[in-house]
Amino acid sequence: MISSQEAMNLILDQLPIINKEKINTLQSVGRILKEPIYAERDQPPFDRVTMDGIAISYEALKRGVNQFSIENTQFAGDAQIALKDKNFCIEIMTGAILPKNTDCIIPIEWIKTNNGIAVLDTNYQPQKLQYIHRQGSDHQKYTEVLGIGHKIEPMDISLILSCGKKYIEVSSDPKICIISNGNELIAAGEPILPHQIRMSNGPAIMVMLEQQGFKNCEYIHLVDDKNIQQEHIKKHLICSDILILSGGVSMGKADFIPQVLQECGVKNIFHKIRQRPGKPMWFGIGPKKQLIFALPGNPVSTITCCRHYIVPVLQRACGRDFFIDEYVKLQQQIKFQPDLTYFLPVRLVNSENGEIKAYPVETNTSGDFASLIGTDGYIELVSKSNLFEESESIKFFRWKMP
C-alpha cells in the first residue's frame, strides 16, 4: 500500500491544466489569476493631496509669509489648476491633484480663514512636500502588481480595478460531478427507516468545493446497481472535467465502483493509502484525462480525503502557485502503532503569547462526524514515528484551506 505522500505525488503526476476564461473582475474572488496585472498608470497617477486645507509655495513660507489670500479652489476630480501668485494659496481637497507652483499642503486644522485670507497657526512648522502622495511613489506604470498563479482575494479587487481592468483572465471553473453511492442513503426531508442513513457526504463535498471557489458542481446519488452506476458514470465521463465519487470503494460485495470505473475506461492509478481515515481511497484517470477520485463513504473519511487531496489538487490544476503551510503545538501525547499517516482532528486555541495550541479530538469511528464540529482542521501524524510528544510542533491542515 502506498503512503499519503506517494498518493499525492501520483495524483500530481496526472495534473491537468484547467482552461482560462475572461470574467468580470467583480466575479473573480477565489479564482486563480491567469494573466499578470500591470499598473495602468503611475500610482498615484499624479501628485495627490492627502489632506483638506491649502496648497502653498514652500518658498513663500521660507520668506516669512504666514497669511495667504485664497486665489482659487482645487477639488478632487477637477483638472489641475496653477497658483499664479506665489504669495497666495489655493484651497485644496483630499484626493485632488496638486496645483502647479505649489509644493506644500497646510491642513485645515492649522489655519484660520477670514475674508478669503488663510492665516497659519504660529505654532505650526510645515515641511516641504508634506501631505503630498508623490506620483509613482507606490509603483510606476507597467509594474507587475499581481502575478499569474495568484489566488484572488477581496483586497486584490481594489488593485485590479485601479489598474483599469474590468475583465481579467482567470482559471475556468471546472465542471465537477459528485456521485454518492449506496442503497442505505436517504435524502433529508424524505421518510427514513431504522436501517437507513441520511445522505450527507455528497452535499458536504459540494459545499466544501463551493467555498473554495468551485461553483460548477453537480451532485447525483446512485443506488448500488452496477448497470445504473455504469450508465451514469459513462455519461458524466463525457460532460465532466472531474469526477468525485463517495462510497462503494471498499471490499464489500456491493462495492462495485472500482470495477465499474475500470469498465467505463477509467485507468486505476492507485487503490488504498496507508492512512487513517480514508484507507480505501481510489484514484484513476478518465478517457479524457479527467481526474477521478473515489472516496470511502464514511463521513470523516470523505471530508478528510476531500480536504487533503482534492481541494489542493484542484487549485494546483487551476494554476495556484502558493500554499500556506501551518504548524501547531500538540497539547497531548499521542501514541499509535500502525504504520500509517494519521489525520487527527484538532481544536485550536490561539494563545495570547502568539502560539497555536492544538487539542486532539479523537472521533469515535470514521462515521462519527458529529465530533468534528468545533474542530478547526487536522494534524498530520506521519508514519515514521509512533509517538508524538506534548508541545511538539506538527503540520496542520485547516478544514477551510487558506
Place this chain on the structure above:
Amino acid sequence: MISSQEAMNLILDQLPIINKEKINTLQSVGRILKEPIYAERDQPPFDRVTMDGIAISYEALKRGVNQFSIENTQFAGDAQIALKDKNFCIEIMTGAILPKNTDCIIPIEWIKTNNGIAVLDTNYQPQKLQYIHRQGSDHQKYTEVLGIGHKIEPMDISLILSCGKKYIEVSSDPKICIISNGNELIAAGEPILPHQIRMSNGPAIMVMLEQQGFKNCEYIHLVDDKNIQQEHIKKHLICSDILILSGGVSMGKADFIPQVLQECGVKNIFHKIRQRPGKPMWFGIGPKKQLIFALPGNPVSTITCCRHYIVPVLQRACGRDFFIDEYVKLQQQIKFQPDLTYFLPVRLVNSENGEIKAYPVETNTSGDFASLIGTDGYIELVSKSNLFEESESIKFFRWKMP
C-alpha cells in the same frame, strides 16, 4: 475624539437584530444558525457495521468454532436480518445494520472463503463487539448538536442533513447599499484623465462582504453634488437595512456626506476615531434604526474600517455568538508617538515551531493599497503604549475574518 474601542461600543449599542428566514440547508454556508439543531435519531441510528467481512456470534468463537457456513448476506441499506444458527455466520458489508444474534465482525482480510464456508486466520484474535459502531454512541436522539448563533461551515452541512433537516432557520441576508462618492472616480473600463482615479473602494467593500456571506449588496456611485446625494441616500434609507458610504466624510469643501446624512434624518453617533488609518470615520442611525457607516475614501482606510467594524458588527447583528481571537509575534520593534490606535498591516510566517511571526508592512500613505497585497491582516497597536518590542505578542485581525 473617541478611541477605537469606544467607537465599537457605540456601534454595538445600536445593534439591530436581523430577521431570520428558512432556507435550503445547501445554501446556508456562511449564515448564522437561528434554531438549534437536534439529532433526529440516535447516531448511529442502529448498531452499524464498519468493515466488510462476516458477522458472527462471539460466543461460538469462544467455544472454539473457527469456520462458519455463510447463512445469509446483510447489505447496507437492507432491513435487519437474523443469524439463525449461532455456528453459522452472515456475510456483511460496511454500513449495514448488525444482524440479530451477532456481536462480532471479522474483517474480510482475516478470512478465507471456500464453498460458502468462511475460515478464520488462525493468527487472528477477535474481540467481542469489534467493528460495530454502537447505536447512539456518538450522540442520542434529541441531543443538541449545533446551537443558535453558530456560523455554518461546510462540515456542518453533513451534520445538519444527517439530522434530516432539508431546510433550516438562519439569519436573513440584510439588504446592504454601498455608496461611493467623489467626482474624481472613474470605473475600470472607462477612459480616464490624468487627474482622475479608478473607482475601487465600493467594489472592494462589496466583495469583502460577499466573501463573509452577505450576498444582498447593491453598489452605486455618486458625484459630489448635495442634491444628487440627498436624493439617492433618501431612497436607500427606505429600501436598505444597512448603508455603507465611502468618501466625502473629511473636512473638504466637497465633503457633504455628514451634512447630507443628517438632512436625510440620520442621527450622528460619532465622527472621527483616534485611529490610523480611518480617522474620519462617521457613524449614525437611520430613521428605521439602520446602521449607517460612512468611511473615509482612502483605500487602506476603507478596507481596514470595513474589516474592523462593519464585518464583525454585521455578523453580531445576525446573531453570531463566537469570534476567534488571534495573536501573533511582532518581528520588529515599532515606535510611534501619536495617541491613537494604529492598525498596521502585517505579513505572517507560520514558523515550524508553531509560532506565528508577523512582519509589519508599512504603507506609504493610506492611499497605498498596493502595499497591502501579500499581507494577511493587521495588528492592533493600542494607544496606551508607544513602543512595541520585537517578539511581543499582539492581537491580529485577518483580512478574511475567520
